[in-house]
Amino acid sequence: MNSVFSGLSTTIFDSMSNLSRExxxxxxxxxxxxxxxxxxxxxxxxxxxxxxxxxxxxxxxxPELREAIAVHYAQHQNILIDANTETMVTSGATEAxxxxxxATVNPGDEVVLFQPTYDAYLPLVLRAGGVPRFxxxxxxxxxxxxxxxxxxxxxxxxxxxxxxPLNPCxxxxxxxQHILLAEFCKxxxxxxxxxxxxxxIVFDGVEHTxxxxxxxxxxxxxxxxxxxxxxxxxxWKVGFVVASPLLLAIVAKAHQFLAFTTAPNLQSAVAFxxxxxxxxxxxxxxxxxxxxxxxxxxxxxCGFNVRHSQATYFVNVDISDFNISDTAFTQRLVREFGVAxxxxxxxxxxxxxxxxxxxxxxxxxxxxxxxxxxxxxxxxRTMRI
Numbered sequence: 001m002n003s004v005f006s007g008l009s010t011t012i013f014d015s016m017s018n019l020s021r022e023x024x025x026x027x028x029x030x031x032x033x034x035x036x037x038x039x040x041x042x043x044x045x046x047x048x049x050x051x052x053x054x055x056x057x058x059x060x061x062x063p064e065l066r067e068a069i070a071v072h073y074a075q076h077q078n079i080l081i082d083a084n085t086e087t088m089v090t091s092g093a094t095e096a097x098x099x100x101x102x103a104t105v106n107p108g109d110e111v112v113l114f115q116p117t118y119d120a121y122l123p124l125v126l127r128a129g130g131v132p133r134f135x136x137x138x139x140x141x142x143x144x145x146x147x148x149x150x151x152x153x154x155x156x157x158x159x160x161x162x163x164x165p166l167n168p169c170x171x172x173x174x175x176x177q178h179i180l181l182a183e184f185c186k187x188x189x190x191x192x193x194x195x196x197x198x199x200x201i202v203f204d205g206v207e208h209t210x211x212x213x214x215x216x217x218x219x220x221x222x223x224x225x226x227x228x229x230x231x232x233x234x235x236w237k238v239g240f241v242v243a244s245p246l247l248l249a250i251v252a253k254a255h256q257f258l259a260f261t262t263a264p265n266l267q268s269a270v271a272f273x274x275x276x277x278x279x280x281x282x283x284x285x286x287x288x289x290x291x292x293x294x295x296x297x298x299x300x301x302c303g304f305n306v307r308h309s310q311a312t313y314f315v316n317v318d319i320s321d322f323n324i325s326d327t328a329f330t331q332r333l334v335r336e337f338g339v340a341x342x343x344x345x346x347x348x349x350x351x352x353x354x355x356x357x358x359x360x361x362x363x364x365x366x367x368x369x370x371x372x373x374x375x376x377x378x379x380x381r382t383m384r385i
Contacts, residue, residue, distance in 0.1 A: 004126045011119050012346040016330070020340035026372040029330075029340035031167075031313045033363040037233040038280075041273040045236075048265035057264040059256050061089025068271040069225075069240050076281070077199075077210050085245040088252055089267055091259035092237035093197045093226040098124050099254040100193045100222045100241065101159070105130040109158035114144065116168040116347030116355070118195065121161055130159070132349070139355055140307055140318070142169040143177065149184045157188045162211065165198040165311030168347040168359060172202060172310045175209045182214040191247070192217060197226035197239075200281055202311045203289045212242065219244040222251060227270040232284075232363070238262055238270050288313070288363060295362040298373040303380045313363035316344065320356040322383055329358055329383070337379040339372050 009015075013030045020027040036042065060066065063083075070083035081087060090096040097120060105111060107129030113121055114135045125132050133152045135144050153160075162181060164173040185192050192211050199208040212221040227238040241251055292309050299306045305318040319329050326343035334340045344357040362369065 002127075004123055008123060012342055013119070016334065016340045016342060019334050023334060023338060025334050025338040025340045026368060026375060027340045028360040028362075028364065028368075028372050029334075029342045031361050031363065032234045033232045033313070034365055034368055035232070038231055038273065041231055041233070041269050044272045045265045045269035048268045052268060053264050055264075057261050057267060059261055060252060061087070061262070062264060062267040062271065065089055065267045065271040065274075068274040069242065072274040073210075073242065075278075077208065077213065079210060079213055079242075081242055082245070086242055086248055088241040088248060088255060089262055090239040090241060090255055091262045092228065093195065093224050093239040094120050095237075095255070095259050096224045096239040096241045096251075097121070097161075097193065097195065098127075099251050099258055100224065101125060101128045101130065101161075102254040102258075103247075103250040104159050104191050104193070104222070106158070108156070110154060110156040112149075112152045112157060112160040112190075114162065114166075115349065116142075116166075116344050117161075117349075118163060118167050119347060121163075122349055125161070131156070133157070134349065136348075137166075137169070139169075139357055142166060142171045143173070144181075146180060149181065153184050153188050153190070155188070157190045159191050159193055160185060161193045161195070163195040164209070164211075165196075165202060167195075167198065167312060167314070168342075168344055170307075170309040170312045170314040170316060170359075172206055172208070178209050178211055178214050182211065182217050185220060186216050191220050191222065193222045193224070195224050197224065197229045198312045199225060200230050201285065201288060201313065203285065203292065204310065206310060219247070222247055227266075227273065231270070231273050236266050236270075238266050291362045291364070291366075291369065294366070295360070295369050295373070298369065299360070299376065302373060302377045303384075304376070307357070309362075313361050314359050315362055316357050316359050318356060319358055324383070326356055326358050332383065333358075333376075333379055337375045337382075339375045339379065 016029040066083045066087040070081040105128040111130040194211045223242040225240040228234040307316040309315040342359040
């Protein structure tokens with residue numbers, strides 16, 4: 001068996017969701033909303049099944065979606081993209097990551113990763129033959145500095161895999177940090193694979209910075225987005241890749257032997273969604289911000305030390321005052337009190353640097369959050385004894 005995969009355990013998301021189902025727990029672990037998604041986008045997908053094309057769409061994606069991607073990013077991030085040569089549709093962002101890594105990494109090339117890191121990154125890097133070099137981000141700010149990058153980059157660095165907004169931590173890297181990382185990419189002639197799937201789920205008036213907009217990075221950035229995150233339709237698995245023509249041509253060759261293409265009705269529906277006016281995206285962010293605030297305040301009322309969520313569906317709590325590891329804490333939480341959460345240490349390779357942090361998903365209906373908070377109140381009181 002392939003050694004990269006044969007020794008892997010089940011992902012923390014799958015294991016906690018399975019436990020949640022088995023035990024009847026409130027699942028605040030895996031990051032998916034419990035509402036069905038926008039009515040008009042779903043109706044468009046259903047209509048396209050009955051009246052549209054249901055055979056193979058083009059490998060690069062439907063022209064209408066590729067054009068919608070280019071127009072969308074021009075309007076929302078002020079970047080000009082050629083739809084015909086610089087966009088591609090994938091079966092989710094994870095497939096896009098796999099194609100990007102397989103296209104850019106040769107065996108022995110070093111790949112810079114930031115920990116805590118989304119759990120798919122390391123196996124994909126190893127499967128491509130890459131050698132990981134880690135930058136450890138530390139709570140509560142989860143940032144990096146020049147010294148961190150000096151230790152991670154070398155003459156063998158080929159790729160940096162960068163996630164902003166940062167999934168495990170619900171934080172956003174500043175524009176100055178993008179500029180610093182870009183400096184190292186240019187200095188070491190490295191490609192930046194940028195996982196930007198949370199680009200629309202940002203709060204408090206903060207604007208998303210895309211690496212492709214940083215000076216000198218236009219031709220060395222592979223930008224990855226996700227319709228599943230933008231429209232809260234995580235099961236659709238429709239991803240986007242934006243890159244310069246030379247980069248995209250190679251990523252496309254990897255993509256054609258992975259998923260090859262994506263359901264045409266979903267592509268048409270996503271194109272429809274991306275063409276929504278600005279108000280949709282503003283209101284969507286406001287709805288999630290309201291849930292974030294409601295749940296965060298509820299956690300504080302339960303006695304938890306809550307870290308402010310800047311982006312994503314998640315909010316983290318500092319459990320250092322419980323005198324228990326985050327892994328043990330989440331196991332007790334789901335088994336004894338019926339709430340599933342995710343330990344941040346699961347996003348580190350090897351020993352985590354005493355992060356003592358647990359992640360909850362707030363992208364749920366009010367009644368789901370209330371049910372979780374009722375149980376968490378009991379858990380906080382009991383586990384401190």
